[in-house]
Amino acid sequence: MKHLILAGVLALGGCGSASELKPASNQHLPVAPYSARATPTATQLLTPNSQARPERSDELLKKSDTRRGDEFDLPPHN
Structure with a gap:
């Protein structure tokens, strides 16, 4: 069991290595935008x-104002 945990830790440790990204040897970066x-x-x-x-x-609400009446807020028409 200890060997399995140790192997997992070592495998994950290799994921942390970071290097500068470069295109593959036979590929190029995209052309410049227009x-x-x-x-x-x-x-x-x-x-x-x-x-x-x-x-x-x-931005926090600094001043609380009451809303004015909405003249278009009408009840549904049957």
């Missing part, structure tokens, strides 16, 4: 922009 000045690197392609990951808005 209006880009240069071809983006692998790191730039993997970094999400603000539209893909918007920042969180933590």
Whole structure:
């Protein structure tokens, strides 16, 4: 049982090694987008922009106002 746990820990330990991403030897990075000045690197392609990951808005409600009447909030018509 101890050998199985040790093997699992060693196998997972190898997953943590990180190196710079590079395309395969016979592949190239994608061509530059239409209006880009240069071809983006692998790191730039993997970094999400603000539209893909918007920042969180933590603005708290500072002032509570009562809602005014809605003239279009009518009961259903049969």
